[in-house]
Amino acid sequence: MRVMAQMAMVMNLDKCIGCHTCSVTCKQAWTNRQGTEYVWFNNVETRPGLGYPRGYEDQEVWKGGWEVTANGRLRLKAGGRLTKLLNIFSNPKMPSIQDYYEPWTYDYETLLNAPAQDTFPVARPTSLISGKHINIEWSANWDDDLGGSTEHAAKDPMLKGIEDKVKFEFEQTFMFYLPRICEHCLNPSCAASCPSGAIYKREEDGIVLVDQDRCRGWRMCVTGCPYKKVYFNHKTGKAEKCTFCYPRVEVGIPTVCAETCVGRLRYIGLMLYDADKVLEAAAVEDEHDLYEAQRSVFLDPRDPAVQREAERAGIPGDWIEAAKKSPVLKLITDYKVALPLHPEYRTMPMVWYIPPLSPVVDVIKDTGYDAEDKDNLFAAIDALRIPIEYLANLFTAGDTRPVEAVLRRLAAMRSYMRDINLGRDPQAHIAEAVGMEEEEMYEMFRLLAIAKYGDRYVIPTAHGEQAHALEELATDCPVSSFDEELLDSSGPFGEGSGRGAVTPVAVENLKMLQERAQSETLVSGGGKRGRVNLLNWDGRGMPEGLFPQRQKGVEPPSGGDSPQQPTDDRSVLEDGQARPDNVAGADGGQQR
Amino acid sequence: MSTFLWVIFPYICLATFVVGHVWRYRYDKFGWTTRSSQLYEDKLLRIGSPLFHFGILFVAVGHFMGLIVPQSWTERAGMSQELYHIVALLGGLPAGIACLVGLAILVYRRRTVGPVFRATTVNDKVMYAVLAVVIVLGMWNTIAGTLLNLGIAGDHYNYRDGVSPWFRQIFWFQPDASLMEGAPLGFQLHALLAFLLFAMWPFTRLVHVFSAPIGYFTRPYIVYRSRDERPGTATGTRAQKRGWERVP
Ligand code: HEM
Ligand code: SF4
Ligand code: SF4
Numbered sequence: 025m026r027v028m029a030q031m032a033m034v035m036n037l038d039k040c041i042g043c044h045t046c047s048v049t050c051k052q053a054w055t056n057r058q059g060t061e062y063v064w065f066n067n068v069e070t071r072p073g074l075g076y077p078r079g080y081e082d083q084e085v086w087k088g089g090w091e092v093t094a095n096g097r098l099r100l101k102a103g104g105r106l107t108k109l110l111n112i113f114s115n116p117k118m119p120s121i122q123d124y125y126e127p128w129t130y131d132y133e134t135l136l137n138a139p140a141q142d143t144f145p146v147a148r149p150t151s152l153i154s155g156k157h158i159n160i161e162w163s164a165n166w167d168d169d170l171g172g173s174t175e176h177a178a179k180d181p182m183l184k185g186i187e188d189k190v191k192f193e194f195e196q197t198f199m200f201y202l203p204r205i206c207e208h209c210l211n212p213s214c215a216a217s218c219p220s221g222a223i224y225k226r227e228e229d230g231i232v233l234v235d236q237d238r239c240r241g242w243r244m245c246v247t248g249c250p251y252k253k254v255y256f257n258h259k260t261g262k263a264e265k266c267t268f269c270y271p272r273v274e275v276g277i278p279t280v281c282a283e284t285c286v287g288r289l290r291y292i293g294l295m296l297y298d299a300d301k302v303l304e305a306a307a308v309e310d311e312h313d314l315y316e317a318q319r320s321v322f323l324d325p326r327d328p329a330v331q332r333e334a335e336r337a338g339i340p341g342d343w344i345e346a347a348k349k350s351p352v353l354k355l356i357t358d359y360k361v362a363l364p365l366h367p368e369y370r371t372m373p374m375v376w377y378i379p380p381l382s383p384v385v386d387v388i389k390d391t392g393y394d395a396e397d398k399d400n401l402f403a404a405i406d407a408l409r410i411p412i413e414y415l416a417n418l419f420t421a422g423d424t425r426p427v428e429a430v431l432r433r434l435a436a437m438r439s440y441m442r443d444i445n446l447g448r449d450p451q452a453h454i455a456e457a458v459g460m461e462e463e464e465m466y467e468m469f470r471l472l473a474i475a476k477y478g479d480r481y482v483i484p485t486a487h488g489e490q491a492h493a494l495e496e497l498a499t500d501c502p503v504s505s506f507d508e509e510l511l512d513s514s515g516p517f518g519e520g521s522g523r524g525a526v527t528p529v530a531v532e533n534l535k536m537l538q539e540r541a542q543s544e545t546l547v548s549g550g551g552k553r554g555r556v557n558l559l560n561w562d563g564r565g566m567p568e569g570l571f572p573q574r575q576k577g578v579e580p581p582s583g584g585d586s587p588q589q590p591t592d593d594r595s596v597l598e599d600g601q602a603r604p605d606n607v608a609g610a611d612g613g614q615q616r
Numbered sequence: 617m618s619t620f621l622w623v624i625f626p627y628i629c630l631a632t633f634v635v636g637h638v639w640r641y642r643y644d645k646f647g648w649t650t651r652s653s654q655l656y657e658d659k660l661l662r663i664g665s666p667l668f669h670f671g672i673l674f675v676a677v678g679h680f681m682g683l684i685v686p687q688s689w690t691e692r693a694g695m696s697q698e699l700y701h702i703v704a705l706l707g708g709l710p711a712g713i714a715c716l717v718g719l720a721i722l723v724y725r726r727r728t729v730g731p732v733f734r735a736t737t738v739n740d741k742v743m744y745a746v747l748a749v750v751i752v753l754g755m756w757n758t759i760a761g762t763l764l765n766l767g768i769a770g771d772h773y774n775y776r777d778g779v780s781p782w783f784r785q786i787f788w789f790q791p792d793a794s795l796m797e798g799a800p801l802g803f804q805l806h807a808l809l810a811f812l813l814f815a816m817w818p819f820t821r822l823v824h825v826f827s828a829p830i831g832y833f834t835r836p837y838i839v840y841r842s843r844d845e846r847p848g849t850a851t852g853t854r855a856q857k858r859g860w861e862r863v864p
Contacts, residue, residue, distance in 0.1 A: 109832065118658065224839040
């Protein structure tokens with residue numbers, strides 16, 4: 025057994041409202057640069073639909089991921105090492121910019137400069153690739169909300185086998201949103217495809233990254249990834265991909281997409297797995313067994329034997345504790361409601377999904393029956409073959425049984441909770457019908473419906489703070505140690521350097537953001553050692569140290585003396601006005 | 617003048633080549649890439665790029681044969697002068713033509729495909745110009761050289777008596793400039809411009825040649841790396857560095 029830890033995510037699709045906030049915030053954070061205009065590390069697709077890039081799921085065309093050979097070995101679908109190198113001068117299976125979409129801007133200038141005239145001036149779209157005026161015909165979410173689906177959605181590769189039964193007529197179809205990021209696979213085919221070995225999986229948390237200094241632009245990874253989540257930056261000539269926001273995760277803060285998710289449907293936590301078993305599991309013959317095979321690779325951190333092995337593998341104690349509390353573990357292993365996206369690609373993806381019950385619920389509602397009644401729901405799950413087969417094509421390589429099991433649990437939870445919410449006696453038999461205890465069902469409800477920030481994101485820090493601190497100490501300018509005065513406050517290069525401040529500012533900033541995001545009360549941007557950190561000041565309350573201390577005998581401002589618990593009573597009291605309600609980028613205390 | 621052209625200039629170029637690469641590798645690893653333009657266009661690239669690359673790699677092998685391996689070796693192996701040149705012509709000509717045609721397609725593509733042209737820097741253009749001239753001259757020499765050598769046209773000239781020894785001497789640090797003085801103009805220009813290309817090499821996209829990924833054959837498919845190579849960061853499954861063991 026070789027225990028490794030993996031940062032993983034689960035998304036609850038029933039709660040996705042398709043608002044694209046995750047995509048936009050991610051883009052602002054990571055890909056708002058030249059060369060990555062067309063790149064969306066996080067994108068949200070309407071299903072059924074073609075997705076982004078167009079039709080990426082059809083691996084007979086794109087040749088992403090792995091396949092098993094006749095003798096049961098894994099092979100890259102796009103060909104082995106020799107094939108790769110022979111094709112290196114021009115990659116035969118690389119999506120072109122048209123398969124993504126040609127990014128554009130508008131020449132707003134004409135709006136401002138146009139002379140007075142009878143007709144309104146128009147800002148025409150200009151391609152960011154060719155610099156010419158273009159006709160916009162496709163984008164990263166062109167078929168959003170089934171727009172134009174009579175034309176496009178029928179080409180969805182996941183409709184295979186059921187295409188004749190799905191009608192794309194209004195009110196006769198089903199639809200849901202699928203937000204996607206890189207899967208940070210256990211068996212990443214992107215990394216395996218990279219001739220220079222620039223893509224690596226981090227030993228500590230399993231995040232898959234591209235080393236920008238080692239990437240040489242051979243662009244084989246783009247083909248290798250079946251989810252098409254490695255992108256080629258056409259300005260720098262290097263591959264880029266979702267980073268799982270590692271600078272945030274390392275200090276215990278969730279990814280940008282998760283943090284800003286409006287539906288609060290993303291869960292982040294650790295999974296422990298046995299690295300020795302990954303290849304074997306990825307190579308099982310029957311595609312339908314892949315879901316179970318991947319689950320068999322996971323280890324239960326509550327098992328003392330696993331804990332011992334994990335410790336031996338050097339996984340720190342707080343990581344094992346975090347793994348025990350991981351919401352992802354609960355959803356995948358305990359409640360068994362999360363499923364992997366496209367296990368048939370055999371990359372062992374680690375962003376899992378709770379399939380949506382809504383297609384089923386909607387149908388019952390439309391027919392006028394009680395959509396919260398267990399029997400109605402169960403009957404519908406049995407009867408509604410089309411959405412279920414479709415979901416199975418996405419999440420279980422076409423095997424409908426696991427999808428049905430998950431939907432039954434969700435349906436049972438729905439009707440079980442209805443009784444509680446209406447003040448009726450809870451009915452234990454509903455939970456039993458899907459093989460769960462009442463308490464377990466209630467816990468699952470809490471996690472899925474009303475879990476707090478700290479329960480949705482259980483992210484241990486990477487002990488990076490120590491590393492930086494140690495390094496800063498070790499490489500510190502020796503002169504500063506003579507300067508007793510500076511020792512306490514600042515180093516030779518000003519505040520934040522040298523011995524005076526062992527915590528790098530970036531880490532400090534993130535720590536404070538985290539505190540704010542997780543605290544039960546509204547806090548103002550607190551100061552450290554009386555310093556004011558305006559970067560983290562959100563305008564509410566008064567950071568300690570912003571103004572000099574008052575004279576003796578005068579009441580000190582209610583910033584308090586302790587920097588740890590700053591309050592912002594002032595903002596509540598001032599003019600008797602309510603404080604603005606937006607808690608920037610965080611679930612502040614008030615909605616708990 | 618002769619000394620400058622055939623002794624000093626080559627050394628300047630080679631020194632730039634070596635030092636330039638070291639410098640670029642140390643200070644611009646991020647810029648060390650093929651700068652692939654496949655995202656913009658791939659139909660022409662699909663034909664042009666493999667033609668050019670396989671051609672030029674074969675030509676490189678040919679240069680190794682012609683310049684590095686002394687004539688005496690091939691003769692000892694029982695290869696006559698005529699036979700050698702016929703082999704060289706039969707091998708070199710197709711490779712050269714493939715390379716030239718490929719290059720023509722690539723240049724045509726660079727010029728006519730809008731996004732590719734937009735992404736073409738001045739650096740690229742100069743590099744392309746020099747590269748193209750070197751290759752064209754080389755082709756010309758192959759044809760003319762063979763004819764000359766076989767005495768079919770003009771005076772007899774065997775580059776393996778002139779250019780090749782001079783080239784090898786550069787690496788023994790005692791080049792004899794007079795060996796090149798006697799060479800036909802085509803050979804002289806080809807050699808000079810080739811050295812110029814070497815001098816430009818580290819500052820162009822051609823650096824990608826030196827990262828040809830041969831290691832791919834031997835490395836494991838999945839690369840694992842630690843979060844952080846800095847000392848004191850022994851977390852996860854990574855071993856602690858000596859002297860940085862954590863206090864239990
Ligand atoms: C040693 C093995 C080599 C490999 C693996 C290699 C690989 C590549 C790759 C992947 C590209 C990018 C093509 C694209 O997608 O746009 C490229 C472009 C290029 N390579 Fe190479 N190359 C090699 C050797 C050479 C040599 C020896 C030369 C010339 C001296 C050369 C000259 C070029 C040029 C000029 C381009 C630009 C083509 C264009 O886009 O117009 N390469 N190479
Ligand atoms: S989903 Fe991510 S880790 Fe998996 S193959 Fe694609 S880029 Fe690599
Ligand atoms: S922010 Fe959340 S709810 Fe909105 S599209 Fe993204 S995943 Fe869905």
